Amino acid sequence: MIPMQDAPLSITNVMRHAERYFGEQEIVSITPDNPRHRYTYRDAFKRVRKLANALERLGLQRGDVIGTLAWNDYRHFELYYAISCSGMVCHTINPRLFGEQIEFIINHAEDRWLFVDPDFIPLVEKLAPRLNHLKGVVVLCPEAAMPETTLSNVRCYEALLKAEMDEFSWPDLSETTPSALCYTSGTTGNPKGVLYTHRSTILQCYATTAPNAFGLSSKDVVLPIVPMFHANGWSLVYSCPMNGAKLVLAGNKAGDGAELTDLINVEGVTFTAGVPTVLSALLRHLREHNLTVPSLIRVGVGGAACPKSIYEEFETLHDVRVEQGWGMTELNPIATYNGVVKPALSHLDGSELTTKKLKQGPALFGVDIKIVDDHEREIPWDGKSSGAVKVRGPWVIHQYFRHEQPAVDNTGWFDTGDIGTIDHDGYLQITDRSKDVIKSGGEWISSIELENLAVSHPDVEEAAVIGLPHPKWTERPLLLLVVKDDSQLTPQTMLSWFEDKVAKWWVPSDCVIVDKLPHTATGKLSKKDLRDSFKDFQWRD
Amino acid sequence: MIPMQDAPLSITNVMRHAERYFGEQEIVSITPDNPRHRYTYRDAFKRVRKLANALERLGLQRGDVIGTLAWNDYRHFELYYAISCSGMVCHTINPRLFGEQIEFIINHAEDRWLFVDPDFIPLVEKLAPRLNHLKGVVVLCPEAAMPETTLSNVRCYEALLKAEMDEFSWPDLSETTPSALCYTSGTTGNPKGVLYTHRSTILQCYATTAPNAFGLSSKDVVLPIVPMFHANGWSLVYSCPMNGAKLVLAGNKAGDGAELTDLINVEGVTFTAGVPTVLSALLRHLREHNLTVPSLIRVGVGGAACPKSIYEEFETLHDVRVEQGWGMTELNPIATYNGVVKPALSHLDGSELTTKKLKQGPALFGVDIKIVDDHEREIPWDGKSSGAVKVRGPWVIHQYFRHEQPAVDNTGWFDTGDIGTIDHDGYLQITDRSKDVIKSGGEWISSIELENLAVSHPDVEEAAVIGLPHPKWTERPLLLLVVKDDSQLTPQTMLSWFEDKVAKWWVPSDCVIVDKLPHTATGKLSKKDLRDSFKDFQWRD
């Protein structure tokens, strides 16, 4: 006997729900052909049905993988739904990756068709001869804006849609049907594909909707600064329609402080989310032009640790609550969220509160988190002892796409590659990444902690700490600095500056001032490149 | 290949999550032996592990059904978790049912053991000889408070727990494992069992946690006035620990305005939820003693339509937001919630807003709702055309416990037995119940609408409208009234009062003033009893 209905969780339901209950809510986009495109969820899903018909007409079938190379806008939104709700896989490609990585990814995913913003046509032209499974390319623009191209099978998105009816009968899908595919950027190795399912997506959305997390409702106006090609834009592209929030999509202007400010103030944005780098750019613009963002209530920060300066500037100058999330592509992507401050912590203020809020926070309901030592023994939640962070739950990866072996250990836990502590309140703090960890004389040194300290020096623009082989200590930390324009800072002053701040053996063994530091496609420091560049570095005695 | 982890949704995770992240949050209870018992989630789940050991020691096994006859308090809370997380079924029995119904239910469910508040020992003594599957009874009290009883195998709850260790290894359960069993009260027939699963429960909790619904966070202090034996206390007993909200449980004082006021004000309750009757009692107490409830922000009303008077008194006198939910035992139990007012409706105020807020609201994300005519054709969402309300989704019943046939139609929809309209915004309004509907000359008359009109008359205390056979019109409405103490209202004045308010043929054909109206165990008007009592009523010509 089946007591309760065996009804699947599905992205199709998000679409239906938004159309029925929040049909009039808007999606506002910046696109290459329109600085402010504006329509409603009702309009959007009508076009999604046309697009689903167009996909069928292109000969695409259930299970096929379709690639997108696109910024955040309404056409990309339409692709998300038409592809996934047709039972196909929406493969969002990060256009900031190196050409060879993109080629590898498209071939590995076996993308049948690519849907591409006009900006990326030159890139696709270069790669096309080596894309083995590709049948054709659709350009995301109206007919008038179609670029000239050497590509062979090219279609215009708006022309495709115009030819179709706005009715479509969505297939019934089991909840474990794959919906989307994202590759890790490869900071820590070759890109690996993470295949999300309807179930993992909906559960991630339910969990992040909670007031302890994003707290999304139909009163919110949400600007996901995080790209839609980065772990499904932290699922906001699903959770906003699910809860009837208005969506604001910044196109290729997500790094542009002036455009972001304008969007926030004109559209009345209440919640935005992105990596620290873009939030810095926004803050810099506000600072330099003496602007405010009165509608903005909360900012979700993730993808990298939130610097204290971002936290403090938003909170004190703009009265915006800064909430940090931690996750990764493999976690669909959020696992912890430092949102609502529970009553037991309401006595915290000033620097104590800041310290707590700069941790990555407690787990979302639905995932299990633990920290373990080298022997897989659980480490106590004392806020001091650190270990490898492992995660388990329905929106955690089990197996990379087309990999033979599961990505989990034999008790089902996924090793995140992050190192952290968990305190008595269950707040995770990421102290390092296992690949960045420095082992000096058998003891760990946190490169992240040293970097954070370094950037808190007023003359330092950016800092990286890497571990390099050392004849005596196995490994020792080397500090690399970009200093501010008019700074006179010397390596020696910088190193002595650490002395009363960390244990003596944590002070980096040397410091080099450089012009700039290498970054990955997602804007993170590329430790791999740094270790390569400095592999012949000689320690002074 | 399994891309994302196949990790089950489970109530066990709620327990783990609350213990880890909100261990210090309190559960405050009124029990027969302690007017204010107070401990934390950490304490609670420690005792839950002892209880799980005790269940094993009683010889209980996975799949066994265990009955509870208990008010809302911490011991009942412990039973919820120990039983369900052990893979057994927690069968919460409504003690307000008639003795024969309780006997039927306990036998039908095959309850192995009963866990019973001392108040209910006399009831169990009376039924015991006919309870075929019962092995014994545990009394929910400390040893000193054990009542004398003629029952044979009787244990003391606190003595059982004292004997056990506070460690327990919870079994891994698939998410479709049954967790709890609730019988409908039988207003509309014999009691039928609805068997909830871990999955249906967790999904209901995720959906009701959203800001558009209860909006629960770790800052909330929640007083579920709704009994824990009524559809799992609208799942608040799960969703509060899931989100770290403090729980306040009123024991057998949930109908006592003075106790409720005291609990709200002393514990700082921010959210409460219950049926209109108890909320009336609370309001009356506040009014008569000139009291306020400043901590209270929102009230969830459900189980019956929320009268305008309750809505207005909370909103205007107490600045409390009144939010209506609609559901039923078969829906685990909530399907719509009239919470956050979306921007498109923010222009509403005054009576327009009240009218909108008194509807049952839009669907929670996760369930599908439709209204159909007698030929199963969908009825438009125009806010006027009414039809049978059908529901589909993962927390909707598929099959009653131990019934042969599914409870759904052959396209998988469950007919709720309610009649309603849905407007352009997707707001459901329950206008009637199919068993209460009056068909006069082939047209439907809404008994609920007539009842609402009747109680809006200043002299009317309570009103019921039933349909009785009529030689000419097949059926005609009869109005039954309880009038206020000093009222001079006559049936004739009352009927003429309707004349400019409804279509002529809707005006009840007669009116009878009675001393009181019969109610069911859940406090609803018992139409079945009324139809019985008035079956020989003679219409005047």
Ligand SMILES: Nc1ncnc2c1ncn2[C@@H]1O[C@H](COP(=O)(O)OP(=O)(O)OP(=O)(O)O)[C@@H](O)[C@H]1O
């Ligand atoms: N709030 C945060 N604080 C600190 N680190 C974070 C935070 N959020 C994410 N990270 C880091 O980012 C990683 C996830 O990156 P993501 O999977 O989104 O991109 P990626 O393309 O796989 O790049 P990477 O190689 O850095 O993992 C995490 O493993 C963690 O190291």
Ligand SMILES: Nc1ncnc2c1ncn2[C@@H]1O[C@H](COP(=O)(O)OP(=O)(O)OP(=O)(O)O)[C@@H](O)[C@H]1O
């Ligand atoms: N907000 C509401 N407005 C109007 N009616 C409601 C509301 N909530 C619940 N109801 C009514 O209560 C019914 C559900 O009752 P429930 O299942 O909780 O108790 P029951 O014991 O089965 O009693 P019943 O015989 O009344 O169904 C619904 O079918 C509906 O008629």
Ligand SMILES: [Mg+2]
């Ligand atoms: Mg990664």
Ligand SMILES: [Mg+2]
């Ligand atoms: Mg019912």
